Amino acid sequence: MKIEDYTSETPKVDVKTYFTGPIKAWGMVQNRKGDVVTRFDVTMNGRWDGDTGLLDESFAYYDGRKQHRLWKIQKTGVDTYKGQADDIIGEASGSQSGNAVRWSYTMDLEVSGRTYRIKFDDWMWLMNDGILINRSYLKKFGFTVAELTLFMQKVEQ
Numbered sequence: 001m002k003i004e005d006y007t008s009e010t011p012k013v014d015v016k017t018y019f020t021g022p023i024k025a026w027g028m029v030q031n032r033k034g035d036v037v038t039r040f041d042v043t044m045n046g047r048w049d050g051d052t053g054l055l056d057e058s059f060a061y062y063d064g065r066k067q068h069r070l071w072k073i074q075k076t077g078v079d080t081y082k083g084q085a086d087d088i089i090g091e092a093s094g095s096q097s098g099n100a101v102r103w104s105y106t107m108d109l110e111v112s113g114r115t116y117r118i119k120f121d122d123w124m125w126l127m128n129d130g131i132l133i134n135r136s137y138l139k140k141f142g143f144t145v146a147e148l149t150l151f152m153q154k155v156e157q
Contacts, residue, residue: 001123006100013099013126015081019046019055021157027150051075099126116140130154
């Protein structure tokens with residue numbers, strides 16, 4: 001897949017617009033066999049000052065675990081972004097085109113007491129009614145080891 005493949009698709013997505021204000025999300029992770037191994041809910045809140053944004057994410061896993069991430073995002077071009085968070089290795093990079101957003105980053109992920117360095121390849125598509133569907137491909141040595149699916153919905157203010 002290439003981000004340019006979605007140039008003519010609608011509704012058009014804009015990262016700054018979509019990730020401003022509160023968002024509610026529901027997600028799950030599937031292992032490489034397709035078994036659902038984790039489910040979670042997320043509350044997000046984004047704000048922008050010019051081309052600099054903050055996206056505050058709070059995860060509530062169905063097994064009782066909690067997680068927090070604060071993304072610092074910078075718009076770097078007409079359709080490109082970069083970002084950082086405390087648990088992200090280096091810098092994330094992203095782009096938008098048509099109804100799609102691609103976001104790539106690396107993080108250390110704990111699984112059953114062991115830590116693995118995983119590359120995330122996130123693809124998001126804006127649907128009608130303010131729904132954003134996210135498919136993340138989690139890769140180790142270039143192989144997909146798990147997939148994450150997340151449904152996001154803007155919260156009316």
